[in-house]
Amino acid sequence: MPLDRDLPKREILPIPDRPYVGPTKYNAADPQPEFPPLLPIRPPEGAPNVIVILIDDVGFGASETFGGPIETPTAKELAAGGIKYTRFHTSALCSPTRAALLTGRNPHSVGMGCITEMATSAPGATSVIPNSAASIAKILRYNGYSTAQFGKCHEVPTWETGTTGPFDHWPTYMGFEKFYGFVGGETNQYYPTLYDGTTYIEMPERGNYHLTTDLADQAIKWIETQKSLAPDKPFFMYFAPGATHAPHQVPEEWSNKYRGKFNEGWDALRAATFERQRNIQVIPRSAQLTPPNDGVPAWETMAPEVQDSLKREMEIYAGFLEHTDYQIGRVIQTLKTLDIFENTLIIYILGDNGASAEGTFLGTFNEMIGFNGIEMTPQEQIDIINNHIEDFGTKKAYNHYAVGWAQAMCTPYQWTKQVASHFGGTRNGMIVHWPKVIAGPANLRHQFIYVTDVLPTVLEAIGLPEPLSVDGVLQKPIEGLSFFYTFKDPNAVERHRTQYFEMFGNRGIYHEGWTAVTLHSRPWDFYNLPDYADDKWELYFTYAEKSEDLNKQDWTQAKNLAAEYPDKLEELKNLFQIEAARYNVFPLDDRKIERLPPAEGALRQRYVDGSFVADPVVIDNFNRSFNITAQITVPADLSGPVQGVILARGNDFGGFGLYAKNGILTYVYNYLGLEIFYVRQDDNATLLPSGTYQVRMEFTYDGGEETGQGGTVKLFRKDGASEVQLGQGVIPKTNPVVFNVDAFLMVGNKTGGPLCEDFEGNNRFTGTVDWAEIEVTGPAGLKSPEHRVHALMAIE
Secondary structure (H helix, E strand, C coil), X not given: CCCHHHCCCCCEECCCCCXXXXXXXXXXXXXXXXXCCCCCCCCCCCCCEEEEEEECCCCCCCEXXXXXXXXXXXHHHHHHCCEEEEXXXXXXCHXXXXXXXXXXXXXXXXCCCCCHHHCCXXXXXXXXXXXXXXXXXXXXXXXXXXXXXXXXXXXXXXXXXXXXXXXXXXXXHCCCCEEEXXXXXXXCCCCCCEEECCEEECCCXXXXXXXXXXXXXXXXXXXXXXXXXXXXXXXXXXXXXXXXXXXXXXXXXXXXXXXXXXXXXXXXXXXXXHHHHHHCCCCXXXXXXCCCXXXXXXXXXXXXXXXXXXXXXXXXXXXXXXXXXXXXXXXXXXXXXXXXXXXXXXXXXXXXXXXXXXXXXCCECXXXXXXXXXXXXXXXXHHXXXXXXXXXXXXXXXXECCHHHHHHHCCCCCCCXXXXXXXXXXXXXXXXXXXXXXXXXXEEECCCEEHHHHHHHHHHHHCCCCCCEECCEECCCCCCXXXXXXXXXCCCCCCCCEEEEEECCEEEEEECCEXXXXXXXXXXXXXXXXXXXXXXCEEEECCCCCHHHHHHCCCCXXXXXXCCCHHHHXXXXXXXXXXXXXXXXXXXXXXXXXXXCCCCCCCEEEECCCCEEEHHHCCCCCCCCEEEEEXXXXXXXXXXXXXXXXXXXXXXXXXXXXXXXXXXXXXXXXXXXXXXXXXXXXXXXXXXXXXXXXXXXXXXXXXXXXXXXXXXXXXXXXXXXXXXXXXXXXXXXXXCCCCCCCCEEEECCCCCCCCCHHHCCCCCXXXXXXXXXXXXXXCCCCCCHXXXXXXXXXXX
């Protein structure tokens, strides 16, 4: 039996190396010294592989597994042999949920009280996960696991998203040995912005490419490699595809499966989902369907000429979710093929928050239209949707469904994503599957669980202690509570008995079956918010542990008991104050406009050939005059006129670029994917010659303090001290807020969405871009603050 001093001390990570202290010999040829073998760190014997799956923007009532209308065979199969949890909760927003999942601490405890794009210097909202809260990946890696993340990472502070780093909060620095995915809130499924580790991947042209399929391919390859080269080493995988976040993009064979399935509209869908949920007992038979949210129109009030398009929006979303579940199924099948399925703990979370209600009341062809505050009449919106509906789901659209569908996807609860006070924003379905430990037919569990509970559950399942120190840093206590006890005891008394919720002043507290909540600010409220003291609190008795209280149970928060139990309400309000003080929720911050990142920054940025710059760190040239200047070298022996991109920003749903087309200097502006404007050098101007010289685009903004206005473009070529104007034209209107969520600036080449038809195919500059720069030359117009906030909130 080994001595205690010989056992690894897993509370201190990394596990310290222990030097050999036994006898030795002068000469290796002498009788052999008894040196112990050098053994790698491994977790406790029998430790399972672990896969945590997190889908994006899936409401509780979407998947068939939880009574929804969308087929999810993989989730259904895992639930049939595992456990369905009916009271699992998230934070109602992406970044906070993901930070809590990875660290086991409450969002505000690790600085993620909001999305990264709206960070402040308050301790609970910095967006900087502290090194005193090591991620589950780092803990497991130091205990001998292989670790990998595939998909979305939205926990990196915006100022760290640039390609020059720092990379302190990127997955490969947070404990994942392998990262393949994107950094940010969303990305185009056909033209994603991908990284391998911290290196940008230049995507090849693939006619049938889809991001979720690619992520599954990469995950399968990684598992196969791990089990081939290190079969004795368990792995931890975090699989978090960008699906089903907008844009809703999926091959037509998937969305066409649902044609005609939603013809009765969202109100009928919500009612039908509610009945299925009661029948399969993911909600009690006594549960009540909450009324629709204020402002969500009834299906019958929607204009008849747009109803067919609205139905198609939901068909595409349904296909998108089923396609995602199918790709997850391919990963699961790999476990079976490799004969490691039995001892793999799978935690499948259907949604990092409720369904997304950022698609307007009609849905949208390009969600950036709304993000930019472009005002259209209802008829103009209907016309755009109807004229593009056959493009929805394809490379030609950046679409999102209408708010009414989001409401239906959150059945039976009130509200949606972004609203942390009510269950519609915070309650998601979760499945746990582990054949070695969980056996038998499908089981339901109704204990209250919060996203922070995943990490301690995994540690207990493996047999690992909570670390006291990681990388020499004393750790904050893990705040989640393991729900491992529920794996074999469906009737166990729940242990997570108190949990706060907060976002933009919307507050909630769960305590021993009761919930007290207050809706301080709806997602579209920006001004004249009430004082916190004037907020109206609601009280619900949502879960009865004792059978004698079942007749009082209000599972869905449908019956407000505030007037009947004022003392209980005051008790819970006081408890919220205590929990909020304990976990860095204070100061409450309902500011939206004031929390935006400042628009002013550098007045000039210079880039080199091959530069790839994340949009959050690109100079702000919206609603103002600016120049693009580049020094180029065109070789004398070039066969034919010079071609290709000099500098481009954005993609085919918004952006601009300076380039050469058959030797003609050209500037292009893509307005929201709806209109494309070109300014080319005059017919009598000389084609771009060979040699080294500068070209310049000068944009003079005509809008003053107004946003989204147009301006005049002039094109120049400068040789030495001599500058000649090549052409002039007008850009009649511009994006006022944002081009695209995953827009990037590139020099000498443009990959991803082609921005305009001249960029399709190989658009690499056939000369050399020695350098290129953007310089702002005029004051910025006043961006619409409401729409800047809406953009940042919706893209998370």
